[in-house]
Amino acid sequence: MPKYQSFQSILDNQVMIPKQLLTDYTKFGLKETELVVIMQLHRYLTEGNSFPTPEELAGSLSVSSQECSKILRSLIQKQLLTIEQQHNEQQVLNECYSLEPLWEKMFTYTTVKSPEPQEFNENIFPLFEQEFGRPLSPFEIETINIWLDEDEQSPALIKAALREAVLMSKLNFKYIDRILREWKKKGIQTVQQAREHGKQFRQGQSPKKDQSEATKKKRDISLYYNWLEEDL
DSSP states (O other): OHHHHTTHHHHHSOOOOOHHHHHHGGGGTOOHHHHHHHHHHHHHHHTTOSSOOHHHHHTTSSSOHHHHHHHHHHHHHTTSOEEEEEEOTTOOEEEEEEOHHHHHHHHHOSSOOOOHHHHHHTTHHHHHHHHHTSOOOHHHHHHHHHHHHTSOOOHHHHHHHHHHHHHTTOOSHHHHHHHHHHHHHTTOOSHHHHHHHHHHHHHHHGGGSOHHHHHHHOOOOTTTOGGGGSOO
8 A cells, every 4th residue: 555655646736627628629619739738728827837938838748839829829819818917926017828718618608609700800810910921929919809809899990900000101019009099089980981081191191201201111002902992
């Protein structure tokens, strides 16, 4: 009997994994690699590391840190993972991952349906990555999800705000957020209204700039914004 007592510490050092996660993960559109990343995230959260880096996650997996970053973005896009902010013991505001959206869906659903609007919304992310010329960070993906879910901005208006940011040579999330807030304040709800407002704004700005300088900075947008002509 004593020879088995040394294993008790191993049994005590366990991570609880919901059985439903292992049996129903495919119902939530999860792949095996995403499942394992979720399990590793859950482990880190229970150990007190609320914001593990892709490099830390990759250290316990057979995939690269770049692939881990891609999986994290995918989980956020699927609205199974969020990035929140909380104060630590020193009252410093830090970012942290939360799996609460996954647990909520897992333990409250009756019949999981594939939400068509969510699949449509995911078309936004490739457009942003194309314009920024790089993959979006988890925080940037969470920002887009906030625009969609909390601010209830339509995907079409978010795309239009991206267009305006490019036209004004201010391609950053803070500027896009300002555009969306301004449109919401003024009651702009359609792409056509956004186009007219943007056109008027740029016309009002144009006298302040030297014409030759504006010509130098002008981009050929015909290749980038054919998608704005669609009725979304």
